[in-house]
Amino acid sequence: MSDYLKPLPEIQPHSKAFWDATKEHKFLIQHCKDCDSNIFYPRRDCPECWSNNLDWIEAGGQGTVYSFSVTYEGVEEKFVADLPIILAWVDLPEGPRINTNIINCEPEDVSIDMPVEVVYVQATDDVVIPYFQPVKR
Amino acid sequence: MSIAVIGIAEVPTIRDPDRTRWDILLDVCMEAVRDAGIDKDDVHAVISPNPMAQPAMANDMALGKVPEVLGMKGCRDIAIANAGGTSNTNCLRIAKSLIEGGQADFVLIPHTTVQSDIPSEDLINFFATAPLDKQWEYPYGVTFNGSMGLITNRYMHETGATAEQMAAVTVSLRAWGALDPNSIFYGKPVTLEDVLNSRIVSTPLHAKECNLLADGGGAMVVTSHEIAKNFEKAVYQLGHGTRFMSATPFMRKDLFHRKAYRESSTDALAQAGLSINDMDVRQIYGAYPYTQCSALEGYGVCDEGQGAALWAEGRCGPGGDLPCTTMGDATGRGHTGSGVSMAFYLETVRQLRGEADDRQVPNCEHALLTTSGGSVMNTCTTIFGRSPR
Structure with missing residues (x-):
C-alpha cells in the first residue's frame, strides 16, 4: 500500500477517533453532550458552545449530493491518474455537510440531490478514506 | 474622519520572469509618491499586502526593506497584512488607524507579485x-x-x-479587460463561443472562466480627508462595511x-449617507463569474437569481446602464495573487478621477467596491466618492 501517492489527511489529536473508525468502516460524527450539536469537521472544542464535553455518534452512511464539480485538469501530478475527479458536497441526514468524491460513478451520471452512500478505500496500511458512491438500486 | 487616496501607480499585468519583484516594487512606489505630489520623506508608514507564495519577498516587506531601500527618512513604521485577496483592504484599515491616531499624514501601500517564475x-499546490x-x-x-x-x-x-x-459574465469582463492597457487581455476580447468552447477545467467552469496567474504590482498613497482637500486628484473613502462567512x-x-454582500454594503452605504442607486459603478472582486451575479443580488440591484441575466443582457459591461467591475476582475485581467484587490482600488480611483479612458463611466461620482479573500471567506465593501461628505 506504500504506493499511495496522493496527500493523506493531516490527522489531528481531536480527529484521530474519526480516522480510527474509518478503518472499521464506520463514519463518526462528533457530538456535543452539552448543547446536543452534531459537529463536522471534528474540533477540540464544540464550535457552538465551546464545551469540551464531546463524544461521537455513528452516521448511517447515507447522504444526498448538495453540489458537485467534475475536475478534468489543473490538479497536481499526484492526482492526475484519478482524473476526472468528481468533487462533491454531500448532506448527511445527521446534519453535517461534508466534502468528498463520488466514486464508482461516471461523470455524466452524477446529479444534485442524487442519493449516495459511503464507501471505504484503503489508502495505506494505516489510513482508510471514506468516499461516496451512488446508492445501488 | 476617514481616508482619501491621493496617489496611484500600476505596472501592466503580464507574465515576464525578467521583470523582477523589486523592479516592480520600486517603480510603483516612486510613481505613486510622484503622482501624489509629495516628497518621499513625507511618507510616514509603508503598509504592504503579503505577496502570496513568495516567502522571500514577504520577508523583505515584513521586516522593513521597502522604506530603507527607498531612503524614506520620514518613515515611522511598517506593517504587512495577509488576508489573501483582502490583504489590501487590511492595509487600508491599518493606514486609516495610523492616520486617525496621529501617527501618519501620508501612508504608502505598495504591492508586487511575480508568479511566472x-x-x-507549486502554484497549484499553493x-x-x-x-x-x-x-x-x-x-x-x-x-x-x-x-x-x-x-x-x-x-x-x-x-x-x-x-x-454565466459565460456572458466572462465575455463582459474580458470586454472591460480588452479596453485596459494594464490587463493581460488588453485588446483581446472573447465571444460567447470562445468561452463555451474552451476546455472544461472543473464543471461547470471553462478554462476562460478560470484565472490566468500573472505578474503585476501597484501602489497607493493615502492621507486624511482633511489633508486631501489640498490635493486636486483626491478620491475619498466614504464608508466601509465587512462580513466574514467561513474559511472553508x-x-x-x-x-x-x-x-x-447585503449587510456589508448596507453598513458602508449608511456611513456614506448614500443608497445603492447612487452608485455610478460597482466593482466586485470575486475572481469567479458567479460572484459578479450574486453580488448584484446581495446589493439589491436585482432580485435573487437575476444577476446572471443582467450580465447576459450586456447591462454590466462596456456601454451598459449598470457598469460593473471595469477592471475585468481576475478572469478579465490576470490574477496577481494579493494584487487583484490593489488593481480594484486603483481602477476605482481612476474612474472617480475621470482617468479611466476607454473604460470611463460617464459622470462617475460614487463607486462601491467589494473585495473578498481566501475562498471568499469575507466581503469587504467600501464606498468611494469624488468629494468628501
Whole structure:
C-alpha cells in the first residue's frame, strides 16, 4: 500500500477517533453532550458552545449530493491518474455537510440531490478514506 | 474622519520572469509618491499586502526593506497584512488607524507579485492548500477551481442561470479587460463561443472562466480627508462595511455571499449617507463569474437569481446602464495573487478621477467596491466618492 501517492489527511489529536473508525468502516460524527450539536469537521472544542464535553455518534452512511464539480485538469501530478475527479458536497441526514468524491460513478451520471452512500478505500496500511458512491438500486 | 487616496501607480499585468519583484516594487512606489505630489520623506508608514507564495519577498516587506531601500527618512513604521485577496483592504484599515491616531499624514501601500517564475505545480499546490483544508478537502483533489466549480454548479441549480448566461459574465469582463492597457487581455476580447468552447477545467467552469496567474504590482498613497482637500486628484473613502462567512467553502451557510454582500454594503452605504442607486459603478472582486451575479443580488440591484441575466443582457459591461467591475476582475485581467484587490482600488480611483479612458463611466461620482479573500471567506465593501461628505 506504500504506493499511495496522493496527500493523506493531516490527522489531528481531536480527529484521530474519526480516522480510527474509518478503518472499521464506520463514519463518526462528533457530538456535543452539552448543547446536543452534531459537529463536522471534528474540533477540540464544540464550535457552538465551546464545551469540551464531546463524544461521537455513528452516521448511517447515507447522504444526498448538495453540489458537485467534475475536475478534468489543473490538479497536481499526484492526482492526475484519478482524473476526472468528481468533487462533491454531500448532506448527511445527521446534519453535517461534508466534502468528498463520488466514486464508482461516471461523470455524466452524477446529479444534485442524487442519493449516495459511503464507501471505504484503503489508502495505506494505516489510513482508510471514506468516499461516496451512488446508492445501488 | 476617514481616508482619501491621493496617489496611484500600476505596472501592466503580464507574465515576464525578467521583470523582477523589486523592479516592480520600486517603480510603483516612486510613481505613486510622484503622482501624489509629495516628497518621499513625507511618507510616514509603508503598509504592504503579503505577496502570496513568495516567502522571500514577504520577508523583505515584513521586516522593513521597502522604506530603507527607498531612503524614506520620514518613515515611522511598517506593517504587512495577509488576508489573501483582502490583504489590501487590511492595509487600508491599518493606514486609516495610523492616520486617525496621529501617527501618519501620508501612508504608502505598495504591492508586487511575480508568479511566472514559480513552477505551475507549486502554484497549484499553493492555491489548493492555502485556503483549503488539508484534512477534509486537499486529500480529495480539491483545487481552487474545483471549489469554485462546486459553488457555481449549485448557484446555477438554484437560480436556473444557463451556461450561456454565466459565460456572458466572462465575455463582459474580458470586454472591460480588452479596453485596459494594464490587463493581460488588453485588446483581446472573447465571444460567447470562445468561452463555451474552451476546455472544461472543473464543471461547470471553462478554462476562460478560470484565472490566468500573472505578474503585476501597484501602489497607493493615502492621507486624511482633511489633508486631501489640498490635493486636486483626491478620491475619498466614504464608508466601509465587512462580513466574514467561513474559511472553508463547504462550511458556508451563505454560499453565494448574498447576505454578506447585503449587510456589508448596507453598513458602508449608511456611513456614506448614500443608497445603492447612487452608485455610478460597482466593482466586485470575486475572481469567479458567479460572484459578479450574486453580488448584484446581495446589493439589491436585482432580485435573487437575476444577476446572471443582467450580465447576459450586456447591462454590466462596456456601454451598459449598470457598469460593473471595469477592471475585468481576475478572469478579465490576470490574477496577481494579493494584487487583484490593489488593481480594484486603483481602477476605482481612476474612474472617480475621470482617468479611466476607454473604460470611463460617464459622470462617475460614487463607486462601491467589494473585495473578498481566501475562498471568499469575507466581503469587504467600501464606498468611494469624488468629494468628501
